[in-house]
Amino acid sequence: MxxxxxxxxxxxxxxxxxxxxxxxxxxxxxxxxxxxxxxxxTLPGLFLLAALLLGWYGLSRPSWQWLxxxxxxxxxxxxxxxLFLPFFPGVISGEPGxxxxxxxxxxxxxxxxxxxxxxxxxxxxxxxxxxxxxALxxxxxxxxxxxxxxQILHQxxxxxxxxxxxASAIALRGAARGWASSLRxxxxxxxxxxxxxxxxxxxxxxxxxxxxxxxxxxxxxERATLHSIDYLILGLSTGIWVGILILRGTGWI
Amino acid sequence: MHAALIYDKVSxxxxxxxxxxxxxxxxxxxxxxxxxxxxxxxxxxxxxxxxTVGLVPHDGTIYAGDIQVTAKTLSAVRENIGFLxxxxxxxxxxxxxxxxxTFGLRQRGIPAADANAxxxxxLKKLKIEDLAAQPLPQLSxxxxxxxxxxxxxxxxxxxxxxxxxxxxxxxxxxRALAGFLTDYPAAMLITTHDLDFADQVCNRVLVLxxxxxxxxxxxxxxxxxxxxxx
Numbered sequence: 001m002x003x004x005x006x007x008x009x010x011x012x013x014x015x016x017x018x019x020x021x022x023x024x025x026x027x028x029x030x031x032x033x034x035x036x037x038x039x040x041x042t043l044p045g046l047f048l049l050a051a052l053l054l055g056w057y058g059l060s061r062p063s064w065q066w067l068x069x070x071x072x073x074x075x076x077x078x079x080x081x082x083l084f085l086p087f088f089p090g091v092i093s094g095e096p097g098x099x100x101x102x103x104x105x106x107x108x109x110x111x112x113x114x115x116x117x118x119x120x121x122x123x124x125x126x127x128x129x130x131x132x133x134x135a136l137x138x139x140x141x142x143x144x145x146x147x148x149x150x151q152i153l154h155q156x157x158x159x160x161x162x163x164x165x166x167a168s169a170i171a172l173r174g175a176a177r178g179w180a181s182s183l184r185x186x187x188x189x190x191x192x193x194x195x196x197x198x199x200x201x202x203x204x205x206x207x208x209x210x211x212x213x214x215x216x217x218x219x220x221x222e223r224a225t226l227h228s229i230d231y232l233i234l235g236l237s238t239g240i241w242v243g244i245l246i247l248r249g250t251g252w253i
Numbered sequence: 254m255h256a257a258l259i260y261d262k263v264s265x266x267x268x269x270x271x272x273x274x275x276x277x278x279x280x281x282x283x284x285x286x287x288x289x290x291x292x293x294x295x296x297x298x299x300x301x302x303x304x305t306v307g308l309v310p311h312d313g314t315i316y317a318g319d320i321q322v323t324a325k326t327l328s329a330v331r332e333n334i335g336f337l338x339x340x341x342x343x344x345x346x347x348x349x350x351x352x353x354x355t356f357g358l359r360q361r362g363i364p365a366a367d368a369n370a371x372x373x374x375x376l377k378k379l380k381i382e383d384l385a386a387q388p389l390p391q392l393s394x395x396x397x398x399x400x401x402x403x404x405x406x407x408x409x410x411x412x413x414x415x416x417x418x419x420x421x422x423x424x425x426x427x428r429a430l431a432g433f434l435t436d437y438p439a440a441m442l443i444t445t446h447d448l449d450f451a452d453q454v455c456n457r458v459l460v461l462x463x464x465x466x467x468x469x470x471x472x473x474x475x476x477x478x479x480x481x482x483x
Contacts, residue, residue, distance in 0.1 A: 007391075009388070128348070128388075129348030129349070129388065130348050130349060130352065133348070151346070154346065154347070154348060154389075157389075157390035158342055158390065161390065200343065203338065203340065203343040204343050204344075204346075206303075206308050206338075206343075207338055207343045207344035207346070208346065209308070209331075210306055210308070210331055210334075210336050210344075211344065211346065211356065211357065211404070212328070212331065212332075212357075212360055213346055213356075217356070217360050220356075220359035220360055220362075221352075221359065222365060
């Protein structure tokens with residue numbers, strides 16, 4: 001993804017941006033669980049998943065650039081699963097219909113996975129880093145966990161920049177562009193990137209120590225307050241998930 | 254009146270088998286005194302600052318204000334010191350400029366509104382108040398440097414340890430920083446290679462060379478001449 005890491009955060013324009021940060025976060029997680037609960041690749045399951053994704057995207061309205069990047073990433077992550085089709089047990093032994101069954105199983109994994117990535121990564125567009133902190137602090141999560149998540153995201157921005165600088169340096173110092181350059185970057189990770197990351201981690205740990213940064217220190221930041229619209233959205237998201245579970249349990253889908 | 258910072262026969266060894274990086278460093282800073290610590294690359298300037306806040310073990314005695322720097326007193330020592338790392342990215346831990354700058358105040362129990370007001374005041378003095386809501390990854394190196402400095406200054410520490418604060422600053426930023434530090438009422442130990450900046454800000458210059466304190470002077474002409482002979 002070439003887009004600026006920090007520019008992606010909070011870039012969505014949908015009406016969901018107006019509700020409290022914890023509602024956006026929890027709503028997103030509930031929609032993710034709903035997508036996981038759908039039976040795929042059945043026709044009703046696919047129809048409901050499409051409705052769920054369209055509804056979610058309508059409410060969050062992420063930027064096209066973000067959507068394009070996540071879709072590319074999704075294809076890179078999940079399409080290779082189809083390469084395993086010839087190695088399914090029934091397919092190897094030439095069992096009739098085994099190829100189609102293998103295709104259905106793989107498709108279920110691929111569609112669930114892609115939908116999950118689309119939904120979960122939309123959190124980045126729905127929340128700025130400050131709102132994410134507010135959301136996490138408002139939820140009954142251990143402060144240590146919140147601290148770790150927030151620091152990983154905060155430091156990721158610098159690591160991405162570091163990686164981009166390394167990639168530029170490799171390209172400038174004579175390595176070919178395109179795939180060859182990417183391959184060289186990949187090969188150089190253990191030698192160059194990891195030691196740099198470790199040194200940086202060491203220096204950041206020293207700075208944290210000096211600045212008195214610890215999980216409890218996060219408690220000094222504001223939490224969000226919920227309003228009736230937040231409860232309504234949380235109720236609706238829970239309702240969708242429970243509804244899907246009931247439909248599935250009673251054999252309707 | 255107690256000194257703001259005392260080094261008494263401070264030696265630092267990185268590895269037992271090697272010669273010490275710093276040998277029997279001895280000097281003190283009075284409250285409000287501003288000293289530049291200069292020396293060639295690898296002369297131990299940063300290491301001496303790190304030892305002062307307990308990040309590097311040392312032999313000998315270091316006092317920050319009235320408190321001797323030992324493993325047991327580190328939190329008290331660090332509360333009274335504003336520290337600036339030479340790579341500002343390392344010490345910026347929060348998503349936006351104002352968030353990061355006000356952390357020290359919020360941590361001391363100051364309400365968010367007061368902390369923000371004080372944070373804005375410091376940002377204004379460092380001429381970066383328009384960056385308050387900016388996400389940190391979008392800042393230039395110089396802007397990050399000033400943000401990190403604002404975070405160190407916001408709690409009004411009586412002692413500042415600044416590791417190459419002018420690195421990456423443009424002339425305007427350097428001038429603003431020099432003006433700000435000259436008026437700032439705290440003792441300062443500033444590592445730098447920029448003798449013009451040292452001349453502007455500091456009333457004393459200490460030279461580290463080959464692990465020893467080579468010179469303690471108020472005149473940088475000697476250092477300029479010495480550097481020319483190297």
